Amino acid sequence: MHQFTATYTDLYQINMAQVYFQQGKHKHTAVFDYFFRKLPFEGGYAIFAGLETLLGILENFQFSDEDLGFLKDQGLDSEFLDYLKDFKFEGNLFSTKEGDIVFPTRPVLQVEANMVEAQLVETILLNLLNFQTLIATKASRIRKSAGKEMLIDFGMRRAQSSGAYHASRAAFIGGFEATSNVVAGKDFNIPISGTMAHSFVQSYDEELTAFRDFAESHPKNTILLIDTYDTLKSGLPNAITVGEEMKSRGEELKGVRLDSGDLSYLARKCRNALDEAGLQDVKIAASNQLDEYVIRSLKEQKGPIDVFGVGTNLVIGDPDAALDGVYKLAFANGKPRIKLSENLAKLTMPHKKQVYRIRNSKGELAGADAVTLRDETEVHRMNHPFEPSKTLSFTGCSAEPLLSSVMKNGKRTYPPKSLEDIKAFSRKRLSEFSEEFQRFENPHIYKIGISDQLLEEREKLRDHYKNKNS
Numbered sequence: 001m002h003q004f005t006a007t008y009t010d011l012y013q014i015n016m017a018q019v020y021f022q023q024g025k026h027k028h029t030a031v032f033d034y035f036f037r038k039l040p041f042e043g044g045y046a047i048f049a050g051l052e053t054l055l056g057i058l059e060n061f062q063f064s065d066e067d068l069g070f071l072k073d074q075g076l077d078s079e080f081l082d083y084l085k086d087f088k089f090e091g092n093l094f095s096t097k098e099g100d101i102v103f104p105t106r107p108v109l110q111v112e113a114n115m116v117e118a119q120l121v122e123t124i125l126l127n128l129l130n131f132q133t134l135i136a137t138k139a140s141r142i143r144k145s146a147g148k149e150m151l152i153d154f155g156m157r158r159a160q161s162s163g164a165y166h167a168s169r170a171a172f173i174g175g176f177e178a179t180s181n182v183v184a185g186k187d188f189n190i191p192i193s194g195t196m197a198h199s200f201v202q203s204y205d206e207e208l209t210a211f212r213d214f215a216e217s218h219p220k221n222t223i224l225l226i227d228t229y230d231t232l233k234s235g236l237p238n239a240i241t242v243g244e245e246m247k248s249r250g251e252e253l254k255g256v257r258l259d260s261g262d263l264s265y266l267a268r269k270c271r272n273a274l275d276e277a278g279l280q281d282v283k284i285a286a287s288n289q290l291d292e293y294v295i296r297s298l299k300e301q302k303g304p305i306d307v308f309g310v311g312t313n314l315v316i317g318d319p320d321a322a323l324d325g326v327y328k329l330a331f332a333n334g335k336p337r338i339k340l341s342e343n344l345a346k347l348t349m350p351h352k353k354q355v356y357r358i359r360n361s362k363g364e365l366a367g368a369d370a371v372t373l374r375d376e377t378e379v380h381r382m383n384h385p386f387e388p389s390k391t392l393s394f395t396g397c398s399a400e401p402l403l404s405s406v407m408k409n410g411k412r413t414y415p416p417k418s419l420e421d422i423k424a425f426s427r428k429r430l431s432e433f434s435e436e437f438q439r440f441e442n443p444h445i446y447k448i449g450i451s452d453q454l455l456e457e458r459e460k461l462r463d464h465y466k467n468k469n470s
């Protein structure tokens with residue numbers, strides 16, 4: 001796959017880094033927060049994804065000689081470019097675990113590094129985490145609708161080009177079982193799966209011969225696409241003939257796929273005919289512009305569909321297309337930093353921080369995450385981040401810290417996790433959230449608050465800059 005060297009960034013990061021270097025600020029420590037402001041799909045939660053990809057890339061994030069030559073041609077300073085020859089990311093990362101359930105406003109991850117490092121990793125970090133979080137969240141919604149039925153990612157051809165690679169990874173975390181994307185399957189150990197295209201059937205004079213040849217070539221893995229000419233009058237009877245022939249050879253037709261028409265109606269017709277022919281184990285797969293809403297409707301109609309192939313709407317994160325995650329400076333050169341805004345919701349949170357998930361005395365979710373200063377070890381009360389008159393007290397509650405060290409001095413603090421483990425963790429974490437948070441329409445709003453100390457620090461800084469400018 002594509003090598004991500006340190007030029008995988010926006011030019012302004014390099015331009016700023018050059019100034020930090022020239023002003024001797026490259027040795028100052030900076031802390032940046034990664035967070036998003038709005039949940040995608042008007043949903044009640046998001047699934048954090050992309051962390052392992054980021055850690056793998058940051059461990060080897062350097063400029064190649066070719067990169068440096070290119071930057072020289074762009075007129076960047078030669079002393080700065082000499083410094084970049086030895087550039088490596090040697091910072092620290094504190095992060096939410098990949099697969100965990102995350103909400104707006106609260107830091108999902110913090111980067112602590114020198115100014116140049118912290119700035120140069122911004123773009124790749126946002127690029128990876130925003131996209132995979134969006135797609136894992138979409139996948140999780142589709143999983144919710146599909147219940148226990150199998151979900152296969154068919155999106156590679158429709159994805160925003162090479163985004164398909166990480167979309168397949170994120171889809172697996174969010175609840176898909178398999179992908180048609182061979183390279184993602186190979187690299188991430190995702191089961192791969194494939195049926196056939198209409199062109200295969202079209203290329204033969206007879207649909208039946210196409211089905212027979214395929215079955216002979218793939219006796220363990222034949223899923224016949226039955227809608228090329230006429231699903232009920234041609235595709236289905238031909239599939240039954242091949243299914244019976246396979247059975248007589250001691251083989252098994254794995255499935256049929258519907259890709260057009262009324263999927264629920266056709267699936268029922270197929271199921272009845274297959275069952276009557278003694279082919280009860282043949283699965284019915286459906287595809288065609290599916291998403292969480294169409295699948296929910298198909299399930300409501302009790303269409304006997306066993307496998308859903310989902311492409312476009314999954315991998316482009318329809319209809320949102322992007323998560324609005326941002327990377328904001330919270331601390332630099334020994335001082336907390338803030339970004340002011342007329343819009344209170346855009347005020348940033350200064351300082352190194354921790355985020356706690358509040359649980360009741362039974363360990364169940366209390367419906368709130370509290371953002372505190374990093375060295376606060378307890379939290380009994382939180383304030384609404386933008387409406388300070390609103391507060392919430394916790395009695396008899398415990399607080400689970402959500403940010404932990406995942407990278408120290410540029411090295412991961414734990415061995416890479418398998419995608420299967422990340423997915424299992426994600427499923428477990430989501431299962432703690434009640435239906436109210438998971439429903440598609442007007443979901444419950446999970447509360448995010450800030451501790452008294454953080455609020456005080458933020459107000460102090462805000463007043464400082466306001467007074468300075470008044």
Ligand SMILES: Nc1ncnc2c1ncn2[C@@H]1O[C@H](COP(=O)(O)OP(=O)(O)OP(=O)(O)O)[C@@H](O)[C@H]1O
Nearest residue numbers: 259260261262263264265287288289290294297298
């Ligand atoms: N029973 C159903 N309930 C709800 N939605 C359905 C049902 N059957 C199919 N759909 C969805 O309706 C849409 C139908 O798309 P469209 O109007 O393009 O028809 P089509 O069957 O694809 O036609 P074409 O023959 O042109 O391919 C798809 O998104 C499909 O998934």
Ligand SMILES: O=P(O)(O)OC[C@H]1O[C@H](OP(=O)(O)OP(=O)(O)O)[C@H](O)[C@@H]1O
Nearest residue numbers: 154197198259287288289290310311312
């Ligand atoms: O509808 P999506 O959710 O995006 O799922 C992927 C679509 O891609 C394929 O169609 P395509 O027409 O590209 O090729 P085909 O000839 O294999 O049907 C497949 O048959 C699905 O309809």
Ligand SMILES: O=C(O)c1cccnc1
Nearest residue numbers: 154180193194195196309
């Ligand atoms: O295997 C399939 O049926 C498939 C793969 C990619 C896209 N559409 C369908």
